Amino acid sequence: MTVLVFIVRYFMYFFIPLLVTALGGMFSERSGVLNMALDSIMVFSAMWGIFFMNAFVDVIPGQLLLICSLLVSAVTGILFSLLLAYSAISLKANQTIAAMALNTFAPAFCVFYSRLVNSGSEHIAFPGSSFRIESVPLLGKIPVIGPMFFQQAYLTTYIGIVLFIIGSIIINKTKFGLRMCACGENPQAAASLGVDVYKTRYIAVMISGALAGMGGLMYILPVSASYSCTVAGYGYLALAVLIFGRWRSRPLLLAAVFFALSKTLASAYTSIPFLAALPLPDAFYKSFPFMVTLIALAFTSKHSSAPKASGQPFDQGKR
Amino acid sequence: MSLAKVKKERTGFFERYASLISSLIAIVCGLLVALFILMVSKPSTGFNGFLMLLLGGIPYGGVKNIGDTMYLATPIMMTGVALCLAFKTGVFNIGGPGQYIVGAFGAVFTAVKFGPSLPGPLAWIVPLLVSLVLGALWALIPGLLKAYFNVNVVISTIMFNYIGMYYVVFWVKSYILDSLRGQSLPVPAVSKLPKWFLPSITNNSSADIGFFIAVIVCILVWVLLEKTTRGYEMKACGMNANATTYAGINSKQNIVFAILLSGALCGLGGGLHYLASSGVYISLVEQSAAEGFTGIAIACLANNNPIGAxxxxxxMSFLTVGGQYMQLFGFQKEIVSVITGVIIYFSSFVLLLNTTIARISAKRRLKKDRMAAAAQEPAEEEKLAVETTKEDDPVQEGGENA
Structure with a gap:
């Protein structure tokens, strides 16, 4: 029982950032911009969120500080994603290369900058555990579910779930969301009906930057006590979740559950008796999510449900 | 008719050197951003640090730095040329880090286990061949998945980067662990790449013949792509797989071959680096091999030209050597990766801008020509002919440069 509770808690730590970041990726890709830069957005904006948190730790009390830090991460995420948006949308550059450029830039810049301001070390400690909610009032007392989901939890977990619900409603139910998807499927048709494709794509990439930025901080917060300029490839994992989830919000949720579960197994399998007894190397568990993605992709890619115009620059004059 | 002739004689500066100019612009932009970051972060030593970066640390290191530049250039030249090949043939192989480290493991493993029992130069040739094969193997599955299941190469190769990273650490732990130092066992002396005359002329730098191997490979790849039928087919498949299938070329086979070769070259890069005489060890840190991603920067900078790589x-390695000396001025060497990122960022669209400039200048020149022609012979047909050429030419122009 205690093992199960422990695993579920761990699962939530992995699940939420993955879900939020993949949702960000979904915004960008449904509008037609391939966002491979999720990883660097996470790294970059998590750093500023952490800096903000450390700077205002005595000024802003408790959970409000966490919310403010999340907002700072979101804003820096938006600013950083504008770099991608500008080259991919306005300058019609190759989106993969522009994103790989950002992926090269961000971790190096973060190491450079944090060593500069943090007396030579890129590990920035932050008071993460002070945000832990020991037990949510009322809900924490529910017998089984309480200890799993409402004890020793972080506010980010609930914020992440709310963000996902709002995000999927925006994509699936609102005028903006549907127009955005039209820009990703057939931008020329969307433009012919008066949708400003450039503007829509810019907004979509900015939303994706905000979500990935918050995802970065959400990842760092529960699993470690210091930020070390990396999110352990979570941005790429989020991309895999997005593809595995076929760019739709409900499958995306399932894909995120699956990935977080296998990620949890990879880091906690030694405490699960029957898995620890199996003669499999830890490399197997660690690479398990990636291998399963490949197999799943092999079966689902033949008739890809990817947005048709994803990765292609929009050219008003083209038909 | 006459206009076409004129056009050939007077291709503009921008058109002829479009890719070179765009690379230079990207480099200058990268350096300017670096200067900006340095000046903002430490105004007192910023400029001196920047100068050191620009000069590759030669004021301190002398000719040794040139040798070290050659040594550091070897692996990234290999991953760079591998990606030039991949991008040119339309296979977006982001799997450089995985193929590189798996190749490196193959080379080190073979050298440690069998190196001493192999005669003469075979002691380092065989490990290099193993690295070549393993790199290709690591690219095989993404290639097959792309050709037969239409799986996005970018994603599948990224997945293989992680799988490779985790398994190499596991394999090193299981087979060739130096448990005292927590890294791979040292490569036996016979399996290290020979240095030839290089130490004597570069003041005992780390340079070895790996550099020449890499240069030869670059030239061979250029020959393959530009001078052989196979290379032509591969490039054609990269542009439009359906069209090539229609023309009777086996596009699936070509895609698989392209990614295999690209993986093999990345693997060889890993082999060359880890068999270097200076002694490099595979660490147990689970981290993507940076050389694989630097290859992307190099391919961009070289505009996918193997010789440019x-x-x-x-x-790039010159900058890296310079970056090491920047620590004298209190700067982290990561600034080099920052510059790399900025350079890739700019090179992703500068070429496009350049093509646009070239198109505009060509248009303007045509206009001038047309006016001149109109002034000479105001005949109606001539004007019409000029109109049609003007309509056609910009399109051709774009096609050539893109």
Whole structure:
């Protein structure tokens, strides 16, 4: 029982950032911009969120500080994603290369900058555990579910779930969301009906930057006590979740559950008796999510449900 | 008719050197951003640090730095040329880090286990061949998945980067662990790449013949792509797989071959680096091999030209050597990766801008020609002919440069 509770808690730590970041990726890709830069957005904006948190730790009390830090991460995420948006949308550059450029830039810049301001070390400690909610009032007392989901939890977990619900409603139910998807499927048709494709794509990439930025901080917060300029490839994992989830919000949720579960197994399998007894190397568990993605992709890619115009620059004059 | 002739004689500066100019612009932009960051972060030593970066630390290191530049250029030249090949043939192989480290493991493993029992130069040739094969193997599955299941290469190769990273650490732990130092066992002396005359002329730098191997490979790849039927087919498949299938070329086979070769070259890069005489060890840290991603920068900078990759790799490693000396001025060497990122960022669209400039200048020149022609012979047909050429030419122009 205690093992199960422990695993579920761990699962939530992995699940939420993955879900939020993949949702960000979904915004960008449904509008037609391939966002491979999720990883660097996470790294970059998590750093500023952490800096903000450390700077205002005595000024802003408790959970409000966490919310403010999340907002700072979101804003820096938006600013950083504008770099991608500008080259991919306005300058019609190759989106993969522009994103790989950002992926090269961000971790190096973060190491450079944090060593500069943090007396030579890129590990920035932050008071993460002070945000832990020991037990949510009322809900924490529910017998089984309480200890799993409402004890020793972080506010980010609930914020992440709310963000996902709002995000999927925006994509699936609102005028903006549907127009955005039209820009990703057939931008020329969307433009012919008066949708400003450039503007829509810019907004979509900015939303994706905000979500990935918050995802970065959400990842760092529960699993470690210091930020070390990396999110352990979570941005790429989020991309895999997005593809595995076929760019739709409900499958995306399932894909995120699956990935977080296998990620949890990879880091906690030694405490699960029957898995620890199996003669499999830890490399197997660690690479398990990636291998399963490949197999799943092999079966689902033949008739890809990817947005048709994803990765292609929009050219008003083209038909 | 006459206009076409005129056009050939007077291709503009921008058109002829579009890719070179765009690379230079990207480099200058990268350096300017670096200067900006340095000046903002430490105004007192910023400029001196920047100068050191620009000069590759030669004021301190002398000719040794040139040798070290060659040594550091070797692996990234290989991953760079591998990616030039991949991008040119339309296979977006982001799997450089995985193929590189798996190749490196193959080379080190073979050298440690069998190196001493192999005669003469075979002691280092065989490990290199193993690294070549393993790199290709690591690219095989993404290639097959792409050709037969239409799986996005970018994603599948990224997945293989992680799988490779985790398994190499596991394999090193299981087979070739130096448990005292927590890294791979040292490569036996016979399996290290020979240095030839290089130490004597570069003041005992780390340079070895790996550099020449890499340069030869770059030239061979250029020959393959530009001078052989196979290379032509591969490039054609990269542009439009359906069209090539229609023309009777086996596009699936070509895609698989392209990614296999690209993986093999990345693997060889890993082999060359980890068999270097200076002694490099595979660490147990689970981290993607940076050389694989630097290859992307090099391919961009070289505009996917294998010969350009030689110079791009030399330039990048020159910066890296310079970056090491920047620590004298209190700066972290990561600034080099920052510059790399900025350079890739700019090179992703500068070429497009350049093509646009070239198109505009060509248009303007045509207009001038047309006016001149109109002034000479105001005949109606001539004007019409000029109109049609003007309509056609910009399109052709774009096609050539893109």
């Amino acid at each position: 030689i110079f791009a790799a030399l330039y």
